[in-house]
Amino acid sequence: MxxxxxxxxxxxxxxxxxxxxxESAMRYCExxxxxxxxxxFEQAVHxxxxxxxxxxxxRSSYNxxxxxxxxxxxxxxxxxxxxxxxxxxxxxxxLAAVIVILLIIFGFLLCLPFMLILLLLFLFFGLAASxxxxxxxxxxxxxxxxxxxxxxxxxxxxxFLVCLCGLITLIKKVVPWxxxxxxxxxxxxxxxxxxx
Amino acid sequence: MTFQIGSVLxxxxxxxxxxxxxxxxxxxxxxIKETLGVSESTxxxxxxxxxxxxxxxxxxxAVMGRNRRYYRLTEDGLEKNTEYKREWVHFSQKITTILExxxxxx
Numbered sequence: 001m002x003x004x005x006x007x008x009x010x011x012x013x014x015x016x017x018x019x020x021x022x023e024s025a026m027r028y029c030e031x032x033x034x035x036x037x038x039x040x041f042e043q044a045v046h047x048x049x050x051x052x053x054x055x056x057x058x059r060s061s062y063n064x065x066x067x068x069x070x071x072x073x074x075x076x077x078x079x080x081x082x083x084x085x086x087x088x089x090x091x092x093x094x095l096a097a098v099i100v101i102l103l104i105i106f107g108f109l110l111c112l113p114f115m116l117i118l119l120l121l122f123l124f125f126g127l128a129a130s131x132x133x134x135x136x137x138x139x140x141x142x143x144x145x146x147x148x149x150x151x152x153x154x155x156x157x158x159x160f161l162v163c164l165c166g167l168i169t170l171i172k173k174v175v176p177w178x179x180x181x182x183x184x185x186x187x188x189x190x191x192x193x194x195x196x
Numbered sequence: 197m198t199f200q201i202g203s204v205l206x207x208x209x210x211x212x213x214x215x216x217x218x219x220x221x222x223x224x225x226x227x228i229k230e231t232l233g234v235s236e237s238t239x240x241x242x243x244x245x246x247x248x249x250x251x252x253x254x255x256x257x258a259v260m261g262r263n264r265r266y267y268r269l270t271e272d273g274l275e276k277n278t279e280y281k282r283e284w285v286h287f288s289q290k291i292t293t294i295l296e297x298x299x300x301x302x
Binding site: 021024028031032034035036047057060062 | 220242263264
């Protein structure tokens with residue numbers, strides 16, 4: 001291959017790139033041959049690779065540079081987005097409202113077991129206390145009634161303890177689970193940030 | 197060469213060579229080719245990209261009846277060179293530690 005043929009094939013292979021890119025590459029190549037000298041021409045061709053290979057490297061480098069530029073300069077058209085948001089508000093306002101309501105219901109359902117157990121705790125505590133008072137007052141009136149009230153009080157106290165154990169178990173299960181979830185979320189955010 | 201050189205490391209090498217003195221494409225290539233075994237076809241795109249990133253710039257010098265295009269570092273390029281050198285010390289120390297069977301936690 002002669003120098004002329006190499007440069008001609010390179011010119012063809014660079015077709016489609018911006019003129020400045022083409023000229024810069026051609027110029028570099030010519031200079032490279034000049035520096036190598038005629039006796040080192042074969043070695044220079046060996047270094048550069050075929051014109052097509054050389055052009056391919058330039059092309060892929062140019063493309064990735066353009067992609068990077070586009071990413072960098074991709075600015076959000078904020079005024080347009082604002083107008084679109086205003087126009088579309090009959091759609092997204094009810095949608096947002098539904099999502100918020102669903103979230104509230106979901107949160108409520110999550111809290112439900114706690115609230116139920118707390119309610120039962122208060123109920124049994126109240127019953128046990130009132131039955132104890134009744135038993136003490138009945139002790140001088142009727143032994144039988146006092147005994148009955150005392151029995152009821154013990155049953156309520158037992159149920160109170162059962163609920164208390166249930167609550168403690170629930171908390172023990174939920175707290176580590178929530179901790180894990182929070183940790184996962186935190187790590188996810190960190191990962192995103194490091195990627196960005 | 198046993199080890200492959202990545203694009204960032206190649207950037208760092210080009211910047212370091214140019215930090216020492218301005219030079220032209222052919223000479224730069226010969227220097228890099230000898231030590232790193234990188235082909236010319238990968239080097240031109242690197243120079244072009246670094247130029248577009250404004251880490252280096254070119255100027256022409258008349259030599260033997262034609263122009264020779266020299267590359268030199270810009271202010272940003274000098275800064276980047278310092279940064280790469282610092283990073284490299286850190287990185288290479290870690291690699292050496294691993295290769296010699298040391299403990300990274302020390």
